[in-house]
Amino acid sequence: MRLALFKAGDLLIATLLAASCFGSFYFLWYHSGRASHVLLYQNGQLVQRWPLRLDSRFTLHGPLGATLVEIRQGRARIAADPSPRQYCVQQGWLNGPGSTALCLPNRTAITLEGDSGHDSLAY
Amino acid sequence: MTRWHTDTALQPSAYDLQLARLAAMGLALSLLEAAIPSPLPGIKPGLANIVTLIALHQLGWRAAVWVSLLRIVAAGLMLGSLFTPGFWLSLAGGASSVLMLGLASHLPARYFSVLSHSMLAGVAHLAGQLLLARLWLIPHDGVWQLLPPLMLSSLLASMATGLLTLKLLEQLPPCQAKPLPSP
Numbered sequence: 342m343r344l345a346l347f348k349a350g351d352l353l354i355a356t357l358l359a360a361s362c363f364g365s366f367y368f369l370w371y372h373s374g375r376a377s378h379v380l381l382y383q384n385g386q387l388v389q390r391w392p393l394r395l396d397s398r399f400t401l402h403g404p405l406g407a408t409l410v411e412i413r414q415g416r417a418r419i420a421a422d423p424s425p426r427q428y429c430v431q432q433g434w435l436n437g438p439g440s441t442a443l444c445l446p447n448r449t450a451i452t453l454e455g456d457s458g459h460d461s462l463a464y
Numbered sequence: 465m466t467r468w469h470t471d472t473a474l475q476p477s478a479y480d481l482q483l484a485r486l487a488a489m490g491l492a493l494s495l496l497e498a499a500i501p502s503p504l505p506g507i508k509p510g511l512a513n514i515v516t517l518i519a520l521h522q523l524g525w526r527a528a529v530w531v532s533l534l535r536i537v538a539a540g541l542m543l544g545s546l547f548t549p550g551f552w553l554s555l556a557g558g559a560s561s562v563l564m565l566g567l568a569s570h571l572p573a574r575y576f577s578v579l580s581h582s583m584l585a586g587v588a589h590l591a592g593q594l595l596l597a598r599l600w601l602i603p604h605d606g607v608w609q610l611l612p613p614l615m616l617s618s619l620l621a622s623m624a625t626g627l628l629t630l631k632l633l634e635q636l637p638p639c640q641a642k643p644l645p646s647p
Binding site: 346347348349350351355358359362365369439 | 571572574575576577579580583584587604605606608609611612615616619623626627630631634
């Protein structure tokens with residue numbers, strides 16, 4: 342039984358694809374950059390863009406009531422929200438660019454934005 | 465124009481029969497695979513791609529397109545997922561992998577075997593699916609976060625199916641059915 346049925350070009354392609362696979366892990370997961378701003382949304386509309394280096398607290402207003410957003414030490418979280426399942430509160434602190442906490446049905450959300458101006462993921 | 469009543473019965477050629485046989489085998493593998501539990505939705509071995517690769521090698525690219533699309537639609541019918549988002553994802557993946565196979569089959573056979581075809585088609589499959597997911601199902605850039613694990617699983621799976629196809633093609637007798645002359 343011969344094992345080496347494949348050819349040299351196969352090894353080349355396998356190497357290239359494996360390299361891009363590791364590259365995708367590195368660039369998309371490990372080295373995804375730093376978040377610089379937090380975007381606050383209310384009813385789908387952007388209401389505030391705030392630099393993460395400034396600690397602050399904001400209140401967003403939705404149909405259920407007030408969503409409390411906390412920004413501290415370069416991170417942001419939903420500190421309190423009236424939505425019944427509390428998913429956005431349980432998400433805790435957001436760090437990476439592109440991460441989002443969405444409070445439904447209160448229709449409020451926060452998203453972190455990378456410092457390069459565009460999205461963290463170049464495509 | 466479609467003629468319903470013809471004197472001459474439609475005779476399937478050896479090519480048609482072989483194509484239908486391969487599509488049926490692909491369907492069987494798809495159904496078998498649907499029964500295997502997967503750790504993550506979207507990660508599966510893609511065994512039916514073996515059949516597409518065999519069709520590409522024995523009958524040519526047009527047959528591979530037929531076998532792949534027939535299998536996807538038939539599997540959608542059998543599994544009850546026809547026209548669901550999962551079906552469209554599968555169709556987008558199938559279409560892009562078949563297009564990639566069309567390109568990859570022009571690689572010089574001296575240096576590149578079915579294994580290369582399989583790996584390239586696997587990457588194209590993933591790219592097609594993720595692109596459709598990004599454009600239609602989940603219009604958010606967070607979709608790209610799924611790329612690394614999916615790419616790893618796709619690469620491993622397409623290597624496995626490629627190697628299996630190599631072994632199978634070595635043992636299969638050369639096919640009798642010749643490709644149809646292109647019109």
